[in-house]
Amino acid sequence: MGRIAIIGAAAMAAALLAMPAAAGVAFTAYPIGYYDMPNGDGVAAGGTWNYWDAIYDGVGDVTRDAAPLRFGRGKLTDGVVAQQPWFLVSDSAGLGPHVGWRLGSATNPEIRFVFLMPTCRCWLHIQGVTIWLDNSGVGGVGAPREILVDGVPLPFVPPSPGSFGPVEISGFDNRGPYATLRFVQDPAAPWTMVSEVQWSGYVIFVPAPSSLGLFAIGLLGLALQRRVADTA
Secondary structure, eight states, X not given: OHHHHHHHHHHHHHHHHTSOOOEEEEESSOOEEEEEEEOOOOGGXXXXXXXXXXTOOSBSOTTXXXXXXXXXXXXXXXXXXXXXXXXXXXXXXSOSSOEEEETTTSOSOEEEEEEOOOSSSEEEEEEEEEEEEEEOOGGGBOOOSEEEETTEEOOOOOOXXXXXXXXXXXXXXXXXXXXXXXXXXXXXXXXXXXXXXXXXXXXXXXXXOOHHHHHHHHHHHHHHHHHHHHHO
């Protein structure tokens, strides 16, 4: 009887502990702690205006083309999506909504986003990214040839030629704490203009051991005690 009791109790305890304890919460704009990247280009790289990340609040020279920018946030995460093509909203101060990189200066720029990790018993699953791109075709501005997420080229549908808008990329599962985007530029469209980037996915919460779990563990302990008593 002692062996039967311990097997039955162990099976019940395992079943109780295996019950779903995690709940997922979806998000469409996961918060960014900071991002690192080369500054946008401008007049010095042959542009009509400057397409710097002039509001970037980290380390680096925001008025110099392709200057390394570190530990800050700026246009790419300020929630401002360009409502017009680049040539209608840019200026010499670099305060327009776009950050623009030119092939031959900040070639094939890579941006490293560092996420604000949740302070909870949970897992972060970044599964999608939306990038607002200008594909107007004016002044050599167009969609990149490839977009790499964490070094992997993933399929995307650019805005229709002569327009601008969001590009959705999915098909990956990044667990944090950071992710990278790399734009492989097209020589036929040497300027890449981006106004906003948003990462989306899930936070999976894992609660502390519940009363049900503690009951299961206690049940297993009771069975072990009973087995010892039966064999004494």
